[in-house]
Amino acid sequence: MLLEIGTITIGNITRARKFGERMNGSDCLNLNSELWLYREDLSSRWYIMLVFAFLYLIIIAAGIIGNSCVILAITRNKSLQTVPNLFILSLSCSDIVVCCTSATITPITAFKKEWIFGEALCRIAPFIAGISLCFSTFTLTAISIDRYILIRFPMRKPITHYQAVGVIAIICAFAATITSPIMFKQKLGEFENFCGQYCTENWGANESQRKIYGAALMFLQLVIPLTIIIISYTAISLKIGQSMILKGAKKQKTDNWEMELSDQQRIAVKRRQRTNRMLIGMVVAFACSWIWSVTFNILRDYEYLPELIKTQEYIFGIATHCIAMTSTVWNPLLYAVLNLQLRAAFIDLMPHWLRRHLNLEGDNSSPLLNHPTMTITNKPSKQHTLIPAMDNHTCQQV
Numbered sequence: 001m002l003l004e005i006g007t008i009t010i011g012n013i014t015r016a017r018k019f020g021e022r023m024n025g026s027d028c029l030n031l032n033s034e035l036w037l038y039r040e041d042l043s044s045r046w047y048i049m050l051v052f053a054f055l056y057l058i059i060i061a062a063g064i065i066g067n068s069c070v071i072l073a074i075t076r077n078k079s080l081q082t083v084p085n086l087f088i089l090s091l092s093c094s095d096i097v098v099c100c101t102s103a104t105i106t107p108i109t110a111f112k113k114e115w116i117f118g119e120a121l122c123r124i125a126p127f128i129a130g131i132s133l134c135f136s137t138f139t140l141t142a143i144s145i146d147r148y149i150l151i152r153f154p155m156r157k158p159i160t161h162y163q164a165v166g167v168i169a170i171i172c173a174f175a176a177t178i179t180s181p182i183m184f185k186q187k188l189g190e191f192e193n194f195c196g197q198y199c200t201e202n203w204g205a206n207e208s209q210r211k212i213y214g215a216a217l218m219f220l221q222l223v224i225p226l227t228i229i230i231i232s233y234t235a236i237s238l239k240i241g242q243s244m245i246l247k248g249a250k251k252q253k254t255d256n257w258e259m260e261l262s263d264q265q266r267i268a269v270k271r272r273q274r275t276n277r278m279l280i281g282m283v284v285a286f287a288c289s290w291i292w293s294v295t296f297n298i299l300r301d302y303e304y305l306p307e308l309i310k311t312q313e314y315i316f317g318i319a320t321h322c323i324a325m326t327s328t329v330w331n332p333l334l335y336a337v338l339n340l341q342l343r344a345a346f347i348d349l350m351p352h353w354l355r356r357h358l359n360l361e362g363d364n365s366s367p368l369l370n371h372p373t374m375t376i377t378n379k380p381s382k383q384h385t386l387i388p389a390m391d392n393h394t395c396q397q398v
Contacts, residue, residue, distance in 0.1 A: 028194055029195065030195055031113040031195070031196075032111075032112075039311055040311075042314075042315050043318065048315070053107070055322055056104075059322070059328065060103050063098070063328030064099050064100075066329060066332030066333070067092035067096050067331070067332055068096065069346055069349055070088065070089070070092040070331070070342070071096075072349055073342055073349060074089050074342075077341075079341070080342065081161075083158060083159055083161060084143060087139050087142060087164065087168070090135075090168050091331060094132050094135050095136075095328035096328075097132055101125055102129040102321075103325045103328070105125050106129075107318060110314055110317060110318045113198070114197060115197050115198055123183045123186045124183065126183070126186055127176075127186075130175075130217075131179050133290065134178060136327070137221055137286070138171045138225060141225040141229055144229045144279065145228070145232055146158075146159065147232065147275075148232040151240065152236075178220055185203055185210075186201055187201075187202040210301065211301050211302060214297070214301045222287075226283070233276065233279070240276070274340075275338075278335070278338035281334045282331055285330035285334065289323055289325075293320040293323065293324040296317060300317075
């Protein structure tokens with residue numbers, strides 16, 4: 001399960017409470033001071049806070065700017081408003097929400113220990129964080145399935161924009177449903193002798209149910225989606241490889257039109273490979289970002305954390321969460337490197353002086369007209385115009 005606001009504090013607060021109860025009088029204890037005194041918890045040190053504050057600021061800024069560029073690029077260019085890009089657009093919206101909620105509230109709470117955001121956010125913020133993780137994995141799964149169908153059945157009619165919006169809505173609803181227990185189990189309360197209020201996940205006497213739910217959520221959030229994604233892209237890679245072998249085995253005919261057709265086919269295959277690399281890169285980046293946080297939370301729930309990690313629970317928790325938040329940064333970078341159309345659209349979003357300073361004036365700055373998918377239909381022959389039309393839904397995957 002993802003790093004939820006307040007849940008990481010339960011074990012430490014409970015243990016701190018035991019030695020805190022020894023005090024007499026009405027003065028309350030500061031949990032940060034007590035954790036440093038009895039356990040030398042590094043999360044209470046100012047220099048550790050400064051390092052993580054710097055890292056989170058970079059992640060939040062890069063995530064918001066990068067994903068905003070993706071949203072602007074797609075909404076401003078009709079040629080980019082394809083079905084796969086609708087899914088990419090929804091991922092960028094989700095990542096911005098993550099930057100504004102989980103990437104800001106969680107580190108503040110982890111270092112301050114007290115909950116300062118009120119009872120409503122105590123319930124809503126972990127719920128939003130859970131939805132965003134589920135939404136991202138389910139959307140990546142939907143992209144892989146859609147991609148597999150297009151490659152495996154090239155003559156089949158692709159899903160429409162309205163159907164894609166429907167799929168996105170279903171993903172949102174399902175993600176909200178399976179993460180709803182998080183919202184209902186979050187409680188804001190006080191601990192005797194300690195200053196402030198604390199937002200914790202409270203299952204009461206049903207602690208075993210919390211563990212079962214956490215494990216089930218991990219399988220629904222990560223294990224099952226990633227399994228489907230791996231199977232889909234493996235099948236896609238095998239299909240494309242098989243297609244290249246079959247085309248390479250054919251004799252190249254001397255007729256000029258046939259040679260040109262073969263060139264167009266090779267361009268289409270390379271385009272598919274580049275698109276697959278980008279999509280696979282998105283999945284790998286997401287999995288590598290989140291696996292540490294998910295593993296940490298599961299091991300903590302089942303009390304399998306090594307003793308060293310237990311004594312520095314906050315540091316390891318916030319470190320794995322920080323790594324997870326980098327998932328909001330990788331996708332825009334992958335689009336810029338591996339997607340020629342989005343790269344050109346990103347360049348067009350830059351101010352003129354910045355493009356000139358970076359020597360990008362002649363680099364695809366006229367967005368999408370110079371891309372191979374836009375030039376195939378410029379042939380005068382009707383036969384030539386049929387080539388992209390038959391594979392149009394695949395060409396637009398770039």
